[in-house]
Amino acid sequence: MNKMLIPLIAGLLCLSPLAQAEVKSLRGDRPPNEDSRPPIKPQYRKDGEVLPRDFVQQPPLIPHKIDGYQIDLRYNKCLSCHGWDKYREAGATKISQTHFKDREGNDLADIAPTRYFCNQCHVPQANAKPLVENTFQPVESLKEK
Ligand code: HEC
Numbered sequence: 399m400n401k402m403l404i405p406l407i408a409g410l411l412c413l414s415p416l417a418q419a420e421v422k423s424l425r426g427d428r429p430p431n432e433d434s435r436p437p438i439k440p441q442y443r444k445d446g447e448v449l450p451r452d453f454v455q456q457p458p459l460i461p462h463k464i465d466g467y468q469i470d471l472r473y474n475k476c477l478s479c480h481g482w483d484k485y486r487e488a489g490a491t492k493i494s495q496t497h498f499k500d501r502e503g504n505d506l507a508d509i510a511p512t513r514y515f516c517n518q519c520h521v522p523q524a525n526a527k528p529l530v531e532n533t534f535q536p537v538e539s540l541k542e543k
């Protein structure tokens with residue numbers, strides 16, 4: 399078939415009433431400026447004890463609120479309490495020594511750029527209903543007895 403005809407035929411098919419009936423947006427008839435899900439307002443837990451870990455390599459969960467904590471090129475609010483020069487005064491856990499290695503495993507004198515954006519791995523906890531059911535169990539060696 400002539401190559402020019404294929405787009406023409408495809409175009410005509412789209413215009414046919416049959417094709418029109420099948421075209422439907424995944425979000426239904428709702429206008430794009432309206433969210434289709436009910437708004438979720440997470441209730442972050444109050445500052446408290448550190449949370450148990452489920453596996454040894456897990457980035458520990460953040461046991462406090464982080465609303466408005468700035469992390470950008472010039473300033474990292476998390477380091478103002480978790481940095482090695484600050485943790486004692488703040489009573490916070492010092493950042494892990496693993497955060498001072500670059501990706502080749504070389505030791506660095508300051509936090510590795512790959513670890514700078516803490517929230518890539520560490521997340522606060524809200525008492526929200528899980529979106530997906532989860533039956534995950536911690537490894538035996540970490541289970542609290
Ligand atoms: C004002 C000081 C302060 C700031 C700022 C702060 N934290 Fe904390 N953080 C703490 C303290 C104190 C604890 C110890 C538990 C507690 O008292 O809530 C803690 C605990 C944690 C823990 C748990 C450690 C563990 O061993 O389980 C993580 C993870 C953490 N913070 C991450 C962060 C991240 C990421 C940020 C920035 C978004 C941040 N924190 C900013 C004070 C702070």
Ligand code: HEC
Nearest residue numbers: 455456457476480491492493494496513514515516518519
């Ligand atoms: C790429 C992922 C990643 C990033 C980014 C990251 N962390 Fe972690 N963090 C981890 C993992 C995984 C652990 C647990 C294993 C370990 O110690 O390396 C951890 C451990 C910790 C701990 C607990 C240390 C202890 O002695 O138990 C603290 C506190 C912490 N991180 C704070 C931070 C802060 C603050 C930042 C940002 C400046 C940050 N982390 C960035 C993955 C990350």
